Amino acid sequence: MSHPLLIKNGRVLDPASGTDTLRDIAALDGVLVSPNALRGLSGVEEFDATGLVVCPGLIDLHVHLREPGRPDKETIETGSRAAAAGGFTTILAMPNTIPVTDSASTVAWIRQRAQEKACVHVLVCGCLSQGQKGEVLAPFASLKKAGVVALSDDGRCIQSAELMRRAFEHAHMVGLPILDHCQDESLTADGVMNEGYWSTVLGLHGWPAIAEEIMISRNAMLADLTRHRVHCQHVTTAGGARILREARSRGVPISGEICPHHIALTDAGLEGYDTNFKMNPPLRTQADADALVEAFREGVIDILASDHAPHCDFEKEVEFQEAPFGILGLETEAGLFLEHLHHRHGIPLMDIVRALTMNPAKLLQIPKGTLAEGAEADITVLDTETPWTVDKHQSASKSRNTPFHGQTLRGRAVATFVSGRKVWDLAGFYGE
Amino acid sequence: MSWKKKDLLDIRSLSVEEIGEVHAAARTFRDVIAREIKKVPALRGKTVVNLFAEPSTRTRISFDLAAKRLSADVVDFEASSSSFRKGETLIDTVRNLEALNAEFIILRHAAAGAAQFIAERLSAHVINAGDGAHEHPTQALLDTFTILQNRGRIAELRVLISGDILFSRVARSNIHALTKLGATVVLCGPATLLPDTFRELGVEISHDFEAELPKADVVYLLRIQHERQRAVYFPSIGEFVALFGLTSERFRLCKPDALIMHPGPINRGVELASELADGRNSVILEQVTNGLAVRMAVLYLLNGGQAPLEH
Numbered sequence: 001m002s003h004p005l006l007i008k009n010g011r012v013l014d015p016a017s018g019t020d021t022l023r024d025i026a027a028l029d030g031v032l033v034s035p036n037a038l039r040g041l042s043g044v045e046e047f048d049a050t051g052l053v054v055c056p057g058l059i060d061l062h063v064h065l066r067e068p069g070r071p072d073k074e075t076i077e078t079g080s081r082a083a084a085a086g087g088f089t090t091i092l093a094m095p096n097t098i099p100v101t102d103s104a105s106t107v108a109w110i111r112q113r114a115q116e117k118a119c120v121h122v123l124v125c126g127c128l129s130q131g132q133k134g135e136v137l138a139p140f141a142s143l144k145k146a147g148v149v150a151l152s153d154d155g156r157c158i159q160s161a162e163l164m165r166r167a168f169e170h171a172h173m174v175g176l177p178i179l180d181h182c183q184d185e186s187l188t189a190d191g192v193m194n195e196g197y198w199s200t201v202l203g204l205h206g207w208p209a210i211a212e213e214i215m216i217s218r219n220a221m222l223a224d225l226t227r228h229r230v231h232c233q234h235v236t237t238a239g240g241a242r243i244l245r246e247a248r249s250r251g252v253p254i255s256g257e258i259c260p261h262h263i264a265l266t267d268a269g270l271e272g273y274d275t276n277f278k279m280n281p282p283l284r285t286q287a288d289a290d291a292l293v294e295a296f297r298e299g300v301i302d303i304l305a306s307d308h309a310p311h312c313d314f315e316k317e318v319e320f321q322e323a324p325f326g327i328l329g330l331e332t333e334a335g336l337f338l339e340h341l342h343h344r345h346g347i348p349l350m351d352i353v354r355a356l357t358m359n360p361a362k363l364l365q366i367p368k369g370t371l372a373e374g375a376e377a378d379i380t381v382l383d384t385e386t387p388w389t390v391d392k393h394q395s396a397s398k399s400r401n402t403p404f405h406g407q408t409l410r411g412r413a414v415a416t417f418v419s420g421r422k423v424w425d426l427a428g429f430y431g432e
Numbered sequence: 433m434s435w436k437k438k439d440l441l442d443i444r445s446l447s448v449e450e451i452g453e454v455h456a457a458a459r460t461f462r463d464v465i466a467r468e469i470k471k472v473p474a475l476r477g478k479t480v481v482n483l484f485a486e487p488s489t490r491t492r493i494s495f496d497l498a499a500k501r502l503s504a505d506v507v508d509f510e511a512s513s514s515s516f517r518k519g520e521t522l523i524d525t526v527r528n529l530e531a532l533n534a535e536f537i538i539l540r541h542a543a544a545g546a547a548q549f550i551a552e553r554l555s556a557h558v559i560n561a562g563d564g565a566h567e568h569p570t571q572a573l574l575d576t577f578t579i580l581q582n583r584g585r586i587a588e589l590r591v592l593i594s595g596d597i598l599f600s601r602v603a604r605s606n607i608h609a610l611t612k613l614g615a616t617v618v619l620c621g622p623a624t625l626l627p628d629t630f631r632e633l634g635v636e637i638s639h640d641f642e643a644e645l646p647k648a649d650v651v652y653l654l655r656i657q658h659e660r661q662r663a664v665y666f667p668s669i670g671e672f673v674a675l676f677g678l679t680s681e682r683f684r685l686c687k688p689d690a691l692i693m694h695p696g697p698i699n700r701g702v703e704l705a706s707e708l709a710d711g712r713n714s715v716i717l718e719q720v721t722n723g724l725a726v727r728m729a730v731l732y733l734l735n736g737g738q739a740p741l742e743h
Contacts, residue, residue, distance in 0.1 A: 200629040203563070203565035203566030203567065203601060203604060205565075273544070273545030273548055318549075319549055
């Protein structure tokens, strides 16, 4: 059982209640309580948040933990530590594990492992199709019974419009949101980077924006038809944002997310063939990055996520076209969003926090992302101003594949509390 | 002598002066290879590895001869018989070669950026002999050398490059070399193999071959690279010939002194009529001879450009 917790003098930002005020936050027995409730109690752990922002524990609904299957890249334990060090108290594990998460038994294994090893809440996303093959639907109801909170074939995209329609219909009945990796694979065969000026110069096979936009369009139409909520993962193009804007303006139940690298970097970064700039979907142009920021400002895209994708050094240390897609995300995510959305584009902190707490919680239908009394005491403390320099060697992840090594960012998480207990602060991790 | 680069990876990062330096050295080596005794001691005691991870005959032989005429020890390393087949990574392979004191690695590889990738990780000199659809710098150096030899200048010439541009490293290297040297470059080919993004490289784009031929000082033909393409790019070879084949009939549209160039291998009767390949406007075999001199020049410059050229 944890000590009573008092976080003092912070600027409390709670989008769920619209709170933005200087006050104390308290937790008792892992639950948020009024600070008055701690009066007379002994052994209260205090955290001085003077000059800092206190917000609901951050939620990242797009994380690859690589376990089961590739514990040399990441484990549930190391991935959860990277999450804690990034300020995340809840993460959603993507199902492209080995075996893929398309059965109740694999879900149970992951949840058991998380119970034993993880220092943050690990939620499980199940597959949309059996074997992630896009041919036969996975058993949504038994996956839900086993504990999954969402469905996705992330990394793959169901190509058949018919199968995707049936997935929407079945998921609607079962009551699970769909998170889709939007990619028309017929347009991306051999593709390794954004199709455009830089793919022309570098002689690398292009991955056109329309490959993503065609699937976002399809998803908007299917969501409209079935009235089922679909969430488009890692939106990267101006066209994708435009399609979402149009669909949402008509009330279609569709949302999108932005990953930090798609606003912080562009395809010009590939000039040196550095495989740490290779991701799926690929880095796009500055015009796309600008359009994403504007879409976020307008609320067209209202969820932020990392697509944390660890890979071993030896896997990335190859010819560009051979390297796997993806980069680390959890520990740089808050800093990159604060730097690129808040400091550079003046987007209010409340909007950023909402997209990292309340909005993903609502999508996943979980009672999180709030500082309301009675809720589980998942709390993140942010220093939104102090510059710090990314050092991949200090990462809690097992992998080191980040293009942000050496970059200075303004803002980061400085303490992470899970169920009322401090699991991490700048001094390190805290065990049971 | 101002050559500073450890490697020759691309044309895009070369200055006009560096290109001129290669050309000047190549002129010297043109004379050397015309002598009775064609060998000079410039690279004596040095080891050159010809690492061809993609099939090639002419480029490999050209580099092989160039290194031998500079008195280097040459090791041929071909993909078909190599450790690649046993799953060794490229970087492990080249680190092994460097451990055997290879001073020069000439790399042909299907992956764009492969030469830069190994060059950044080795102290050996790396020469890119073609990396995927990226660049083939010695080809552009020998092509511009050949144009210079025939025309005395490149500035203000209009060079028409026709064929499969999208997948062509030769086109990219030549675009950079020719535009740096002041030529007007016009790209011509099927829309599927010539996306508009090429305009951003400072060239003109056309899909009307016959309209371009009368204006061109040089007609540079590229073959359709079947092995790189899936069927979706073009309906048939016949359709390509109908639109972009340089037939004898179309050749009549050309300026009388237009140069016909081709990096080889030629598909006779496809992009180029057989009689034109052997005709008096063709400098295709000159390109091959110049290739030897240019590759000697590149090896010589990368080695420091100081060694003697006489026995």
